[in-house]
Structure formats: structure tokens, C-alpha cells
Amino acid sequence: MQPSLVVRAMLAVLSATAALAAQGPPNVLVIVADDMGYGDLGCYGSKQIATPNLDALAASGVRCTDGYVSASVCAPSRAGLLTGRYQNRFGFEHNLISDTSVYSEGSLSIPKDEQTIADRLSDLGYATACIGKWHVGEHLDWQLPNQRGFDYFFGMRNGSHGYFPTPDKHRLYRNDDKVKAIDEPYLTDWFTTESIAFIERHEAKQSKQPWFVYLSYNTPHAPMQAKQQDYDAADHIENKRRRNYVAMQHCMDQNIGRIRQFLANRKLTKDTLIVFLSDNGGSVYASSAINAPLRGEKGTFLEGGLRVPMIWSWPGHIEPQQTYQQPVISLDILPTVLAAAGSAIEPETIGNGRGRKQRIYDGVNLLPFFGSKQQQGAPHESLCWRMMMRGAAVRQAEWKLVRTPFAPPQLYNLQTDIAEQQNLAAEQPQRVTELMAVLTRWEESHERPPMWSSAVMWSAFNRKFYDKTYQLVQPLETPR
Secondary structure (H helix, E strand, C coil): CCCCHHHHHHHHHHHHHHHHHHHCCCEEEEEEECCCCCCCCHHHCCCCCCCHHHHHHHHCCEEECCEECCCCCHHHHHHHHHHCCCHHHHCCCCCCCCCCCCCCHHHCCCCCCCCCHHHHHHHCCCEEEEEEECCCCCCCHHHCHHHCCCCEEEEECCCCCCCCCECCECCEEECCEECCCCCCCCHHHHHHHHHHHHHHHHHHCCCCCCEEEEEECCCCCCCCCCCHHHHHHCCCCCCHHHHHHHHHHHHHHHHHHHHHHHHHHCCCHHHEEEEEEECCCCCHHHHCCCCCCCCCCCCCCCHHHHECCEEEECCCCCCCCEEECCCEEHHHHHHHHHHHCCCCCCCCEECCHHHCEECCCCCCCCHHHHCCCCCCCCCCCCEEEEECCCEEEEEECCEEEEEECCEEEEEEECCCCCCCCCCCCCCCHHHHHHHHHHHHHHHHCCCCCCCCCCCHHHHHHHHHHHCCCCCCCCCCCCCC
16 A cells, blocks of 8 residues: 555655754754844845845745744744744743733743753754843743753843943843953944854864854844944935944844854855844834835734745755745744754643643744755645734735734735735635634634733834725835
8 A cells, every 4th residue: 555645745754854864963053133124135125235145145045935933023933933833822922021010020931841942952962052132031040041951142131232332331141140341342243253152162172063053133123223334334325214224234244244154164054054034024113124015014913024034044955046935934943953953843742631732833844845856835834923902813825814903804815915905805705704713723722821911002003004094104115
């Protein structure tokens, strides 16, 4: 009897995983930008910002046109990326808040019983480092990077930081100790130097132990503070805030070039899997990001809030010069990296007694979709998003449903209307009903309700994006 298509597909994946394990696990570098616009990379259509190093990274592997994150704001997006699970499942639905008089310090974090990608790679023998922005729990010791799988940490525990730190005014830590001396004047440069130094120290040991670096830039998140030389080089930009943004973006691109050049000099390029993405859509009003041709921005459930640049590179394993157009999500990073390391997520149960159930992992191993013999079909049947009191959305194939407290459901065909201009909900009520059912089933599968809620100002902020005119909040053209 011939094995079924499903069985044959599983066998192919297991065979590929075994082959990778035989070659030795790769080093892994995950680079996260902060609030970067979808249209602010050259390889994603920008005519205004030169990003030669990120463009080269994309050319060396896969540029995903339909790459998503699991939330349109920083902290929950990072919680999803680090765990490979929709953060909604464990109650991390909103951005972290500072008010601990209402919510306990212990709840304002990725829960203790969730494993991070660093936990899993550490168990596989990796040396692990978190450089830059943490922002998934900072009040108690067990919430900090060194207790969540990372051997080394340098950066800020919270969500934002000025780019020119001074000895008397900064929130930077090296492991558990507050930094005493400012080694480099500009934070983006410093995070890059720390990443390279960690790899260099590890490689000096001449160990076969692979490394994992989670380089979490805060660029180009506000405050808009560029180095003078980068600001001067962006003199073709008239708007000062946009000029700062462009200069900061250029600086990050140059720093990513530094890292890639270091890897090339050490002959580590072929041994390193690199993933680059933004943590959410660009902030149009706070930092003048450009999400064109998408509508909306950070904090919304429109494409401009959820769809981000996403690049994968691993020479010899991921085919170069690829453009991948099926929807993928940041939750895919964890299972893909584990597969590259020759491992996988083991089934596990949670709860007690009759309440016991299997823990759901939402990411998919993308290596079969990116190889020379691309697996056909979509990695995901559907993708879902929610922040209580602010809205929710679901994408299935080309169809996207947006549900908010501010307007009736909105239905868009992203294949023909990427800018979400034509609301088809009234014309296709049956499809609206079907997608609402998909969203509801997903919500019912969550293990915990949200552990805290957003500040009220975010609900007011969102309202203007869902008015009856459904207009763009920014022009499709790239402005000066």
C-alpha cells in the first residue's frame, strides 16, 4: 500500500531534518527592527532610503512579501516571536504597562511556564545572547533575559531608550548589572558592537558549539535621534522628522552590513541562518514611517500595522533570489530554527485532571517552502490577530476580515486590493460569516484571558483608522 500524501510529506520533512542534523546545526542570528515601515527598504520598493546591506541580504535568500507579526505593537509581537505561539494564548495580548498598582508584577511578563526560543536552543547546546530591546517582562528576576534562556544580555529591559546614552542617564544593563561606562556614543552602533563581540568571544574558544544571537534593535522607534553624519547625508529629505527616520534607518542598514562582513571575514556566512524582520508596522504619526502600499500603521489591524518586511538567508539551504508570496508569520521563526538545528517541538500537555489539554504551537517550519524543491501550498490555513477592546482580524488565503468596536466588519481581497480600499463586506455576507467563525474558534482556543489591558489612549488612537470613508492615512507615493 502506498503511503498517503500526508505521510509522505512528513517523511520528507523528517528526512530533511535528519540531513541538517548530520551537517551540524547552524549559528542563528535573528535581527528585529522596531516600528519600521513596510515601504522603507529598497528591496521593498523605497525610492528614498538606500538600504544596500539589507537588499543584499534579501538577494542572498528569501524576501517574503506577505510576512506578518502576531501583534501590531511591540511587546506582544516579541512575546509571540520568542515563544512560537500566539501570545494571546497565554494572556500577553497588549503592550506592557507601568501601573503595577492594578496588575501584579508577576503577571506583566511572558509566563514562567512558556519556553522561549533561547530556552530551546540552550537545551540543544547553543550559546545564546540577547542584545538590545527586551520588553517582555522586567519587574522580577525570573522575567529577565538571563532567566529566560539567554547566557548573555546587553541592552534595555523596557521598551524604549534614547540613542545617545550618558553615564548618569540611561537604562542599560549587562546581564544583571547596570552599565557603568558608555562604550559607544550611539546605541545602534553599540548594540552591533556587542553582538559582534559576543560572537568573537565564542569563536575564540574554538568550540563546535553553535551560537544564537537575538539582536533586537530599537531602531527606528522614537525618539527620532540620528547621528549628525547620517542626518547630513539625508539632506534630500525636507521634513525633519522623516529625515531623522531615514538617517536612523540608514545607520541600522550600515550596522547590519558590519555584522555580515564580520561573518564573511570569519568564514561563518554559510554556517549562519539569518532572519530579519520588524516587530510591527511603521509608526506613521510618531516617526514618519512609510508603510506604502499598505494602509494603516502600528497599533492597527490593517496591513500597515501587521505586515512587515521579512528576510531569510542561509546559503546552501535556502535558495537565493527568492520572492515568497504566501502568508508567513514571525511565529514561524522558532520551529524553523529548531528544524535547522535538527530538532522539533515535542508535544506537551498543560493543566490538571479533566482540564488537561495539548499546548498549541502556531508556527510552521518554513525550510521545506524555501528549499530548492519548494513545498507547494500555503504554510498556514489562516492567520489571526486580536487586542481586546481594540479589534481583531483574520486572513485566509487572499481574504482579510477586520473586526473593530468602531465600525461594522470590513472585508478585503488582498490579492486585488492590497491597500484595503474596497470594503466588500456588504457584497459578501457569507464570507464575512465564515471568517468571523474562524476568528471565533481561534479565540475560543486561548488558554488564558488577557492578563492586562491597553491604555485608554490606544482605543481613541485606533478609531480614526476605521471611519466610514476607509481612506488611506498616508499617500501611496513616497514623499520627499
